[in-house]
């Protein structure tokens with residue numbers, strides 16, 4: 468049966484390093500601050516926001532949450548981003564998704580200060596990532612490959628040798644998860660295939676996913692990937708987080724992969740919860756430190772009279 472890749476343990480190690488990075492930045496006089504912006508009241512965004520707030524407190528990063536009502540106009544959102552962009556105590560800005568219908572996500576993302584854009588949503592940063600010279604690597608895709616890299620190290624496989632012959636199949640092509648993951652696969656000189664909903668509707672995704680040595684699933688469909696969709700010995704990274712209501716009315720999270728049927732076939736797999744999610748949270752804070760150092764370096768020196 469598959470080795471279960473422990474995202475929580477991985478996140479713990481990253482967090483220890485993050486604490487050291489935060490104090491080193493502070494010692495260098497670099498101010499760090501993360502701001503999140505939510506519009507409307509969305510279950511998944513709220514849960515993510517609370518986790519980030521707790522983590523920021525644990526690692527000593529000042530945290531500011533701005534919340535606009537679901538009735539806010541696009542102009543309100545843009546105005547809020549301008550305030551955050553100009554605030555010197557804010558060095559990282561995260562716009563929580565999804566935004567309410569009627570608000571143009573692309574226009575909102577263009578209004579995020581590119582030097583504080585910790586999720587690389589601004590076209591300038593998305594472009595740099597696609598060109599292979601990222602300023603910030605979006606936290607979820609970064610976590611997918613961090614988990615893969617550390618797993619390869621743990622089993623004594625040479626990373627370059629593994630990736631050069633690997634066929635990586637990414638299910639889901641969103642701008643925030645699927646596409647960045649594709650870019651990171653290319654950067655590792657792997658062969659990367661991208662599968663989205665249309666492939667599933669026309670031929671079924673199994674036709675593509677069965678070729679995967681590494682299967683990254685980010686579709687947001689509970690249990691989409693079952694045993695017949697994976698090849699024996701594949702490594703499966705499940706990004707999906709889907710709320711499922713139990714018989715007693717309690718809500719718990721399940722992935723896009725049907726863990727029970729897939730795990731016995733594959734070489735390694737990430738669970739949900741406890742896989743990609745915990746690593747993503749730490750990575751976002753890590754990007755905030757990177758952004759703080761960038762802003763500090765970019766700022767013109769203060770004139771001393």
Ligand code: NAD
Pocket residue numbers: 511607638639640641642643644645662663664665667672685686687688691706707708709743744745747748
């Ligand atoms: P999204 O809805 O923006 O994009 C989903 C993508 O999956 C689209 O490209 C769509 O075409 C594709 N898709 C949908 N159904 C499909 C199917 N049947 N077959 C193949 N492709 C299909 O979602 P997103 O923001 O990319 O997030 C995807 C999932 O990952 C969600 O469950 C989300 O909650 C989760 N997520 C997890 C983390 C984490 O840290 N673990 C971070 C971000 C998102």
